[in-house]
């Protein structure tokens with residue numbers, strides 16, 4: 001819980017220093033084979049950073065609102081994936097190794 | 109602590125209770141919103157699944173390779189399709205797929221609906237053309253009526269065929285096994301060797317890292333170090349090392365009736381499977397970190413096999429349906 005608050009705080013800083021432009025901020029964490037949070041709303045046009053805070057590798061795969069599949073490759077523990085929200089609508093994210101891991105990003 | 113574990117320092121009663129809690133069966137079967145349950149769809153799907161007229165030469169049905177008498181597999185190392193075509197991989201069971209996250213050994217199908225019409229049209233499997241199948245089914249009065257009841261106002265189509273087959277498949281659930289009776293509190297349901305095997309499965313042998321929950325699968329993809337050249341999911345998703353040689357963790361329900369094992373049928377007995385995990389796998393960068401030398405004793409191997417045998421249910425046999433007859437002209 002406290003870690004989450006901290007990550008959000010950093011996110012806001014990045015936002016401010018980038019003077020209005022959207023900067024990638026880690027808003028989603030992969031830990032214990034789940035995405036936390038597993039649903040969130042973000043500005044379309046922004047970039048969402050997904051951290052791997054786990055002890056095992058993950059493979060973020062994104063389906064865009066118009067059905068395009070984007071494989072973000074492997075994220076080892078400590079690495080991250082930047083998901084560009086270049087459309088409006090729902091981006092569905094799943095781990096290619098552990099398909100039970102699911103995340104929905106509402107981009108508006 | 110129960111006598112069964114007194115020989116080696118086993119888990120406390122509380123630890124054992126916690127372990128057992130992870131294996132409780134669900135009470136209902138999930139159906140997707142866009143294809144909800146109806147008995148009419150189950151009945152129709154049941155007929156289609158067993159009907160050889162779905163294949164190009166009317167000689168092969170889904171049940172030829174997913175045979176209820178063989179735990180819904182075919183007992184072969186790799187499937188055999190139309191014109192005795194050998195398939196590259198083993199025919200998996202269709203038990204308990206209502207809960208699956210993705211289908212096929214490499215997860216390439218996202219839903220049972222998406223999967224269902226694939227084998228019908230695959231040249232190496234049932235080698236049927238969809239337009240021809242729609243005509244064939246449309247010419248059979250019994251099917252015309254059954255589709256009307258299951259999908260009122262909709263034409264017979266690839267979509268309705270898939271929905272009916274998928275709905276039937278979701279009702280194919282493994283029944284109560286001795287293991288389930290033990291989980292529910294019947295101490296006599298399984299013997300001491302199986303109880304020790306259950307503990308080993310969840311502790312030293314690390315099997316539950318992947319074979320987790322009442323279906324005994326995490327629905328994930330792992331390389332467990334088999335030596336064939338099949339890249340599994342790694343062929344579909346390049347650049348992700350852990351997916352090289354990775355296949356979907358199979359559920360272990362009714363596993364005793366499904367030899368030979370693995371995606372290529374290369375392992376013939378349950379004891380050989382356990383020995384594979386103990387020290388028979390190949391080391392390579394893609395190997396799952398959950399697979400490591402276990403140094404199992406002969407007793408532990410024996411107990412693990414005894415435990416795996418308790419997962420077999422004595423299901424009421426699913427009847428081979430009466431198929432609608434073709435019109436005589």
Ligand SMILES: [Cu+2]
Pocket residue numbers: 033057058059095096097098101
């Ligand atoms: Cu993952």
